[in-house]
Amino acid sequence: xxxxxxxxxxDGFYMPCELDEHRCIYILWPQREDNWRQNAEPAQAVFKxxxxxxxxxxxxxxxTNADQYRNLIGMNMPNVSIVEISNNDSWIxxxxxxxxxxxxxxxxxxxxxxxGYGGLVDGIYFPWDLDDLIGAKxxxxxxxxxxxxDDFVLEGGAICVDGEGTVIVTEETxxxxxxxxxLTKDQIEEKLKEYLGAEKVLWIPDGLYGDEDTxxxxxxxxxxxxxxxxxxxxxxxxxxxxxxxxxxxxxYLQSVTDAKGRQIEVVxxxxxxxxxxxxxxxxxxxxxxxxxxxxxxARLAGSYVNFGIVNGAILCPQFDNKYDAEAMRVLQxxxxxxxxxxxxxxxxxxxxxxxxxxxxxxxxxP
Amino acid sequence: xxxxxxxxxxDGFYMPCELDEHRCIYILWPQREDNWRQNAEPAQAVFKxxxxxxxxxxxxxxxTNADQYRNLIGMNMPNVSIVEISNNDSWIxxxxxxxxxxxxxxxxxxxxxxxGYGGLVDGIYFPWDLDDLIGAKxxxxxxxxxxxxDDFVLEGGAICVDGEGTVIVTEETxxxxxxxxxLTKDQIEEKLKEYLGAEKVLWIPDGLYGDEDTxxxxxxxxxxxxxxxxxxxxxxxxxxxxxxxxxxxxxYLQSVTDAKGRQIEVVxxxxxxxxxxxxxxxxxxxxxxxxxxxxxxARLAGSYVNFGIVNGAILCPQFDNKYDAEAMRVLQxxxxxxxxxxxxxxxxxxxxxxxxxxxxxxxxxP
Numbered sequence: 113x114x115x116x117x118x119x120x121x122x123d124g125f126y127m128p129c130e131l132d133e134h135r136c137i138y139i140l141w142p143q144r145e146d147n148w149r150q151n152a153e154p155a156q157a158v159f160k161x162x163x164x165x166x167x168x169x170x171x172x173x174x175x176t177n178a179d180q181y182r183n184l185i186g187m188n189m190p191n192v193s194i195v196e197i198s199n200n201d202s203w204i205x206x207x208x209x210x211x212x213x214x215x216x217x218x219x220x221x222x223x224x225x226x227x228g229y230g231g232l233v234d235g236i237y238f239p240w241d242l243d244d245l246i247g248a249k250x251x252x253x254x255x256x257x258x259x260x261x262d263d264f265v266l267e268g269g270a271i272c273v274d275g276e277g278t279v280i281v282t283e284e285t286x287x288x289x290x291x292x293x294x295l296t297k298d299q300i301e302e303k304l305k306e307y308l309g310a311e312k313v314l315w316i317p318d319g320l321y322g323d324e325d326t327x328x329x330x331x332x333x334x335x336x337x338x339x340x341x342x343x344x345x346x347x348x349x350x351x352x353x354x355x356x357x358x359x360x361x362x363x364y365l366q367s368v369t370d371a372k373g374r375q376i377e378v379v380x381x382x383x384x385x386x387x388x389x390x391x392x393x394x395x396x397x398x399x400x401x402x403x404x405x406x407x408x409x410a411r412l413a414g415s416y417v418n419f420g421i422v423n424g425a426i427l428c429p430q431f432d433n434k435y436d437a438e439a440m441r442v443l444q445x446x447x448x449x450x451x452x453x454x455x456x457x458x459x460x461x462x463x464x465x466x467x468x469x470x471x472x473x474x475x476x477x478p
Numbered sequence: 479x480x481x482x483x484x485x486x487x488x489d490g491f492y493m494p495c496e497l498d499e500h501r502c503i504y505i506l507w508p509q510r511e512d513n514w515r516q517n518a519e520p521a522q523a524v525f526k527x528x529x530x531x532x533x534x535x536x537x538x539x540x541x542t543n544a545d546q547y548r549n550l551i552g553m554n555m556p557n558v559s560i561v562e563i564s565n566n567d568s569w570i571x572x573x574x575x576x577x578x579x580x581x582x583x584x585x586x587x588x589x590x591x592x593x594g595y596g597g598l599v600d601g602i603y604f605p606w607d608l609d610d611l612i613g614a615k616x617x618x619x620x621x622x623x624x625x626x627x628d629d630f631v632l633e634g635g636a637i638c639v640d641g642e643g644t645v646i647v648t649e650e651t652x653x654x655x656x657x658x659x660x661l662t663k664d665q666i667e668e669k670l671k672e673y674l675g676a677e678k679v680l681w682i683p684d685g686l687y688g689d690e691d692t693x694x695x696x697x698x699x700x701x702x703x704x705x706x707x708x709x710x711x712x713x714x715x716x717x718x719x720x721x722x723x724x725x726x727x728x729x730y731l732q733s734v735t736d737a738k739g740r741q742i743e744v745v746x747x748x749x750x751x752x753x754x755x756x757x758x759x760x761x762x763x764x765x766x767x768x769x770x771x772x773x774x775x776a777r778l779a780g781s782y783v784n785f786g787i788v789n790g791a792i793l794c795p796q797f798d799n800k801y802d803a804e805a806m807r808v809l810q811x812x813x814x815x816x817x818x819x820x821x822x823x824x825x826x827x828x829x830x831x832x833x834x835x836x837x838x839x840x841x842x843x844p
Contacts, residue, residue: 114554171621178544178564178608185614188480193618196562198544242544248551252559253619255537 113257114248115220119306120259125212125220126309128476129275129336130421135219135477136171137422138250139163140202141180142471146403147201147237148464149396155464158457159202160187162420162427162468165453167191169422173253175199175246195253200228200243203466205331206267207243208473209250209258212309217478221258222307223247224266229326230290231265236325236404236465254475264303265291269329269470271304274339277311277371279304284319284328312371316361320345320383321354323413325404325465332415333361335469337379337446340370345417346380354383381442384414384433393463406463414459418467419443425451427468429458479623480614481586485672486625491578491586492675494842495641495702496787501585501843502537503788504616505529506568507546508837512769513567513603514830515762521830524823525568526553528786528793528834531819533557535788539619541565541612561619566594566609569832571697572633573609574839575616575624578675583844587624588673589613590632595692596656597631602691602770602831620841630669631657635695635836637670640705643677643737645670650685650694657693678737682727686711686749687720689779691770691831698781699727701835703745703812706736711783712746720749747808750780750799759829772829780825784833785809791817793834795824 120126139162142148142155149155166172167189175197176184184194199207206229209221224247228240251258272280285291286300295303301313319328326332334342344361347354358380365376394408416439420427426443430436436454444452461467486492505528508514508521515521532538533555541563542550550560565573572595575587590613594606617624638646651657652666661669667679685694692698700708710727713720724746731742760774782805786793792813796802802820810818827833 113556113558114551116554178562181564181611181615185480185611185618188482190479192479193621194614195618196544196564196615198547198562245547245551248560249547249562252551252561255559 115257115259120212120220120222121306121309124214127210127212127273127275129273129339130474131336131338132275133477134170134423134474136173136475137166138173138175138204138208138473138475139471140197140199140204141174141176141184142202142464143177143180144201145398146400147397149393155460158455158460159471161457162455163192164189165427165455166420166422169425175204197246197249198242199246200237200240202464203269203470204246204473205269205470206326207246208268209247210268210271210308211256211475213476213478219254219256219476219478221247221251221254221256223251223258223260224268225261225264226267227265227290229267230288233290234288234327235290238402250473259307261303261307267326267329268473269326269331269466271308272330272334272336273308273310274336274370276339278314278339279308279310279312280314280316280330280334282316282319282328282330282333284317285326285330288327290327310371314368314370316364318357318360320413320415321357322411325413331469332413332418335417335419339372340374341377341379343379343381343417343442343446345383345415347383352386379442379446381416382435382438384416384431384435387412387414387431387433387459389463404465412462414462415467418469420468420472421474425453427453427455429461429467430454430456431459431462481623481625486578486586486588487672487675490580493576493578493639493641495639495705496840497702497704498641499843500536500789500840502539502841503532504539504541504570504574504839504841505837506563506565506570507540507542507550508568508830509543509546510567511764512766513763513772515759521826524821524826525837527823528821529558530555531793531821532786532788535791541570563612563615564608565612566603566606568830569635569836570612570839571635571836572692573612574634575613576634576637576674577841579842579844585620585622585842585844587613587617587620587622589617589624589626590634591627591630592633593631593656595633596654599656600654600693601656604768616839625673627669627673633692633695634839635692635697635832637674638696638700638702639674639676640702640736642705644680644705645674645676645678646680646682646696646700648682648685648694648696648699650683651692651696654693676737680734680736682730684723684726686779686781687723688777697835698779698784701783701785705738706740707743707745709745709747709783709808709812711781712748714748718752745808745812747782748801748804750782750797750801753778753780753797753799753825755829770831778828780828781833784835786834786838787840791819793819793821795827795833796820796822797825797828
């Protein structure tokens with residue numbers, strides 16, 4: 113049911129850290145041929161491997177358009193449920209609910225208004241009506257009540273929370289004119305605090321270089337190692353346009369404290385060496401007007417920080433890139449108690465506009 | 479996940495009596511305009527009232543085609559979840575899974591092959607591909623494993639179980655050439671026992687007079703009051719074609735014992751006085767070739783035995799018929815510990831081809 117007269121904060125709910133235990137994790141089956149090359153077949157192979165890897169650690173729920181249902185149940189994957197969730201695209205981190213919990217073991221969902229990453233101003237596909245319903249659909253499948261922010265547009269990939277009162281965002285996303293142009297920065301902060309049950313919002317200036325799809329989502333930039341400690345997408349070559357963005361983020365994070373008054377420890381995680389869309393990759397997409405194009409030679413916004421999290425493991429994207437091994441090593445140091453699972457073929461996800469974190473959405477276990 | 483190498487009986491599972499406690503109950507939103515008059519609007523009003531009535535007693539899950547999703551969540555009904563289940567029609571008793579349990583508190587689903595009540599022989603609509611997936615979809619939403627009978631066609635409304643080893647069916651349905659023409663009666667019994675975890679099958683000869691949609695489903699004829707005791711659709715006018723059918727059923731039930739060796743006590747529940755499709759009702763349907771027609775003057779196969787069951791209540795169809803009050807009284811005597819909820823407007827469900835039992839499907843709470 114939709115709760116219309118209150119907010120999570122008012123009701124004693126807050127969004128836990130993604131590293132806390134999950135009840136299950138959602139993913140949407142990729143399909144749209146104007147975004148995923150070769151009728152999405154290469155991406156589907158990578159998604160399938162990811163699903164099976166995650167299912168070793170926790171229940172996985174795969175949402176799909178109806179016409180792919182039979183295909184998916186035919187795979188008969190253990191610890192995986194297949195459910196119908198009609199969708200425009202597969203970014204459930206962004207279109208799905210942000211689940212909040214309270215001290216009594218209850219879960220609710222925050223169902224943000226979703227407008228395709230900027231609506232008619234700078235959205236990347238049209239229409240986005242089905243994706244705007246995904247928050248409600250996940251809450252209904254899970255049997256949890258939901259808050260809906262009709263007057264506040266947000267994607268789940270635009271926030272990073274520590275579960276102890278701190279939310280990290282980027283100015284590039286949150287102040288984008290395609291999201292909430294009528295709200296001031298203070299009003300946006302207020303919304304985030306009310307709906308995430310948080311106390312303090314930290315504003316990194318920029319997202320990842322080249323991340324035009326999302327206008328610089330924070331989940332390509334930082335993720336918590338634990339409250340008070342983050343991994344940051346890093347570039348140490350001053351000639352790379354990512355360099356200045358990483359520098360500014362580091363300087364900002366070193367200049368602030370979190371909701372608990374802690375200084376923030378930063379672990380640098382080098383971005384992949386520059387990768388560019390090939391001619392073959394570009395031509396594999398059935399390009400249409402109104403959908404963000406995948407143009408030959410465009411730089412891919414790759415980031416190892418966009419890893420996935422499941423109970424007991426980290427899912428590290430692998431791009432056949434010289435920094436792949438370093439990413440595995442850095443993440444193992446950050447999360448010594450978790451298995452670091454390499455996810456091969458993550459370039460296929462990246463070609464669609466994001467990575468493992470973008471295509472997954474956890475439901476916490478309170 | 480689909481279990482391919484075993485059966486419920488072999489794994490220690492059985493179907494509990496429908497009167498045992500439910501985890502939740504499923505219903506599908508009516509929509510197809512070639513079966514439900516006036517674009518299904520009158521039926522939807524009755525379904526909505528039924529959903530809200532059931533939700534007073536247990537969680538209700540409403541499955542719907544994607545295009546009605548926004549309509550349904552807008553109703554914001556307490557204790558009701560809305561999920562996408564693409565479907566051909568609304569008879570989830572028949573297209574949904576029969577859930578089985580074991581002694582350790584586990585639930586699984588039996589996902590029967592479904593062919594639209596007789597496939598190309600005497601099925602009532604075409605195609606039925608979406609309905610054949612509903613068993614899998616409910617199991618996946620519930621997160622339970624399922625058995626699938628690719629080689630055995632059955633609808634859930636064609637069986638009535640007591641949870642103590644007895645299954646009641648009708649010969650009219652189970653031996654219909656549109657179901658399993660290559661199986662003998664003994665082989666059909668074997669399938670029922672294996673997949674319902676049962677010991678004995680009782681074969682009432684005929685279904686309800688006029689029930690051509692389902693070829694005489696047993697759920698229009700009998701329902702358990704408790705193991706060893708049933709209510710039977712009754713007609714005491716010898717000039718009515720239902721008379722002989724009821725007589726034969728009574729004689730049969732008095733001639734057999736159940737799986738536990740008990741004689742079966744029978745409570746007679748009078749069928750509604752004859753009701754016929756009006757011109758207006760018939761014309762309200764957008765008739766198409768291949769879908770069972772709703773012809774002016776055709777007798778409706780009304781039965782009070784097709785009531786619904788939820789935790790703590792019985793949902794009694796009301797047809798604006800002279801036997802409505804008697805049905806309420808008889809059911810209250812049968813189920814003294816349950817509230818008997820009258821469901822007004824049940825004629826709208828009947829015009830589509832069934833009643834409350836046909837449009838609901840419980841998931842047990844083991």
